[in-house]
Amino acid sequence: MNLKSRLTGLLREGEIYGSQGLFQESLQKYREARQLIQETSGIKNRDSLLAVLSRKINTFEEAAQKVDQTPAEAQMSAQQQDLVKKLFAYSPDQDPDSIALEGALALAKFGQFKRALAEFREMLSKESLRLQAAKNIIRCHMAMSDGQEAVVEYGQWMQSGLFSRRQLEHLRAFLHNLVEKKGIDATLPQPSEDTPTAEPTVAADEIDEEEILDISSIVIHFDSGPYSGKQLELDVSFQTGNVISLLISSHEKEIIDNLTVGVKLENLQFFSPIAIFRGSGVISAKNKIDAGPKQGDYSLDIKIIGAE
Numbered sequence: 001m002n003l004k005s006r007l008t009g010l011l012r013e014g015e016i017y018g019s020q021g022l023f024q025e026s027l028q029k030y031r032e033a034r035q036l037i038q039e040t041s042g043i044k045n046r047d048s049l050l051a052v053l054s055r056k057i058n059t060f061e062e063a064a065q066k067v068d069q070t071p072a073e074a075q076m077s078a079q080q081q082d083l084v085k086k087l088f089a090y091s092p093d094q095d096p097d098s099i100a101l102e103g104a105l106a107l108a109k110f111g112q113f114k115r116a117l118a119e120f121r122e123m124l125s126k127e128s129l130r131l132q133a134a135k136n137i138i139r140c141h142m143a144m145s146d147g148q149e150a151v152v153e154y155g156q157w158m159q160s161g162l163f164s165r166r167q168l169e170h171l172r173a174f175l176h177n178l179v180e181k182k183g184i185d186a187t188l189p190q191p192s193e194d195t196p197t198a199e200p201t202v203a204a205d206e207i208d209e210e211e212i213l214d215i216s217s218i219v220i221h222f223d224s225g226p227y228s229g230k231q232l233e234l235d236v237s238f239q240t241g242n243v244i245s246l247l248i249s250s251h252e253k254e255i256i257d258n259l260t261v262g263v264k265l266e267n268l269q270f271f272s273p274i275a276i277f278r279g280s281g282v283i284s285a286k287n288k289i290d291a292g293p294k295q296g297d298y299s300l301d302i303k304i305i306g307a308e
Helices: 003-019 023-038 046-068 078-088 096-109 113-123 127-143 147-160 165-181 202-210 253-258
Strands: 217-221 231-240 243-248 264-271 276-288 298-307
Touching (some): 003 023, 023 046, 023 276, 096 113, 096 127, 096 231, 127 147, 127 231, 147 165, 264 298
Antiparallel strands (some): 217 264, 243 298, 264 276
């Protein structure tokens, strides 16, 4: 993407966010645009552009401060939720099912778990999305610190006849790993001969194979900068293919400031139910959650680009 396209995209997103009252997201886009201009020489009308951006940033900083001083709503408005889905449902193949999945994931990453859960549950009716939707339902419950509800929902799936035996076994292993990690005392029944199951299909088997490596947590080893020699362990909130999403507490401000979009992380350690491995990744997105139970925290996306 060339410079003009990048700037145009950042300014457009900043304007859309601001018009919907998402001031922190708007500020992030305008600050990225300002930094891009500052780091690039030879831009026509560079000083004028920087002055305009400074005024916009000042305006939205004041607006954001006023919002912070008033009681927050528990959820974004429906209009704001639709905007989040539109901006972050960026599936490259533009397949309607993939876009729907990306949209629900975007809602979950912004802390809008109730609507995300409703949309993931609708996807259970589609065989191509069923396993991914079920795992994301579990992740939503875990993100809401409601592991017992995830256990209850798994029990309902055991009696639904929607899933093949292999899928149920996969979901059980996936959920067991998460509840065990959280120290939740739960009994997860194994599929038996009496369990109603769907007939296995090629599509279901393919999904199982593709999704078998679910990453539950990572350790970031800092090799340079102010945190050189230190490490940070974080649970994985959501995962889509080779992109994992992490939730970072607002109390970790200094760490958040050092984890910026585009930074390559060379020394990562990944934990999954079946393996521990090392690799590298690039921070592909960072967004502040301004509503819902995780308000004030940050959602960080890391694209895995190498594994050992």
